Amino acid sequence: MTQPLDIVIVGLTLSSSWGNGHATTFRALLRGLKAEGHRVTFLERETPWYSLHRDLPDPDFCELLYYDTVDELIETHRERLSAADAVIVGSYVPEGVEVIDRLAELQLRKLCFYDIDTPVTLAKLDRGDEEYLAKRQIPVFDIYFSFSGGEVLTRLERKYGARRAEALYCSVDEGRYAHTGEAPRWDLGYLGTYSPDRQPTLEKLLIEPARRLPEMRFVVAGPQYPDDIDWPANVERIEHLPPAEHAAFYSRQRFTLNVTRADMIAAGWSPSVRLFEAAACRTPIISDHWRGLDELLPHGEAVVIALHALTVVRTLTEMDEEARRHLADEAYGRVLSGHTGLARARELAAALAADSDGRESVLRKISA
CATH class of the missing domain: 3.40.50.2000 (Glycogen Phosphorylase B;)
Incomplete structure (x- = not known):
C-alpha cells in the first residue's frame, strides 16, 4: 500500500x-x-x-x-x-x-x-x-x-x-455486484443508454435474435431510445435502471449482451464497465468484437464473441448449462482478480x- x-x-x-x-x-x-x-x-x-x-x-x-x-x-x-x-x-x-x-x-x-x-x-x-x-x-x-x-x-x-x-x-465494485440468486427471467438482456452508433449492433445481436426466437424472452434497459424503434413483442423495455438494481438485473438473465461504441471499437482495449459488472454477477456474456477483448476475456473461455445474429441464436439454443456456467465462472474469476475498484x-x-x-x-x- x-x-x-x-x-x-x-x-x-x-x-x-x-x-x-x-x-x-x-x-x-x-x-x-x-x-x-x-x-x-x-x-x-x-x-x-x-x-x-x-x-x-x-x-x-x-x-x-x-x-x-x-x-x-x-x-x-x-x-x-x-x-x-x-x-x-x-x-x-x-x-x-x-x-x-x-x-x-x-x-x-x-x-x-x-x-x-x-x-x-x-x-x-x-x-x-x-x-x-x-x-x-x-x-x-x-x-x-x-x-x-x-x-x-x-x-x-x-x-x-x-x-x-x-x-x-x-x-466493478465487487461489494455491490454479485449474483443475487434470483431465477432467470430473460434469455438475453442488454443494459445501456441509446447511442446511434451502437444501435445497429443491438439490432443485429439482440433484436434480430428476438425475432428468430419468439419463444424466448429478451430485455433492453436504458434511457433515450427513440420512439420509432420496432421492438419485437418478446423484448421488454426498461427506461432507467439505477445502479442499485443492476445486480438483480444481470442475475435474472441467462446471457447478457455487451455492445461497444464505434470509437472504442476502432481504438481497441476499451472495456466498458458493463462488461465487468456482468462478469461479477456471474452472468455469461455475449459481446461484439474489439482488439484487446481476448486479452481480458478469452473467446470461448470467458466470453462468446458474436459477429452475426446466428452466433447469438446458436448460443442461446445450443449451449448447455454446464458450458454456460463455465463461461460465467471464467469471466468472474478474471474480473474479480484484476478489475475491481x-x-x-x-x-x-x-x-x-x-x-x-x-x-x-x-x-x-x-x-x-
Whole structure:
C-alpha cells in the first residue's frame, strides 16, 4: 500500500448515474481509494440534468461538493486544490478547457487527466472538436490516465505529446455486484443508454435474435431510445435502471449482451464497465468484437464473441448449462482478480507515487 494521498477530482458527475457511465466508474474507484486509506474530494458542476436524477447525493466514501461556475470552482476551493497531492480532471467536465487552463495556472503539485472516454476524446480532437479538452493542453498533465490501453497509450504520447499515458480501465465494485440468486427471467438482456452508433449492433445481436426466437424472452434497459424503434413483442423495455438494481438485473438473465461504441471499437482495449459488472454477477456474456477483448476475456473461455445474429441464436439454443456456467465462472474469476475498484485504486495510487520520484516541478505553461 502506498502512503495515504489527498486527491481532488473534478469530474462530470458522481451523484447521478442517469444516462452516463462516469458515476459508476468513479464510485467503484473512489470506494477502492477509501479502502486503501486515501482521502478524496469530488467537485461536481451543478447541472439541472444530474441534480434532478441524483441517486447518490451524499456518498460515504469521499467528500462530494458542488460548484456553479468555473470562478467558484477555483476561488472557493483554491486552498484545497493547492494542498492536494494530486488534482485529477475528468473527461466531459462542463467548460473543461477553461477549467484545465485555470487549474494549470495554480501550479498544483500534480495535475492529471482521467479520460473515461478516450476513443471519443481523440476522435473529437482529430476533427477539431475541443468540447472539454484542447489538444494544446495534453502535454500539461503529469499523467494522462486513459480508459483505453494498448496502442492508444503510445498514440497519446507520440502524437498528442502526453508526458506519461497510463491505462486506468473502468472497474466493478465487487461489494455491490454479485449474483443475487434470483431465477432467470430473460434469455438475453442488454443494459445501456441509446447511442446511434451502437444501435445497429443491438439490432443485429439482440433484436434480430428476438425475432428468430419468439419463444424466448429478451430485455433492453436504458434511457433515450427513440420512439420509432420496432421492438419485437418478446423484448421488454426498461427506461432507467439505477445502479442499485443492476445486480438483480444481470442475475435474472441467462446471457447478457455487451455492445461497444464505434470509437472504442476502432481504438481497441476499451472495456466498458458493463462488461465487468456482468462478469461479477456471474452472468455469461455475449459481446461484439474489439482488439484487446481476448486479452481480458478469452473467446470461448470467458466470453462468446458474436459477429452475426446466428452466433447469438446458436448460443442461446445450443449451449448447455454446464458450458454456460463455465463461461460465467471464467469471466468472474478474471474480473474479480484484476478489475475491481480496489485493484484500480491501487493502480492509480501506484502511478501517482511513481510520478513523485523527487523530480522538480515543471512549470506548467499551456501554449496558445
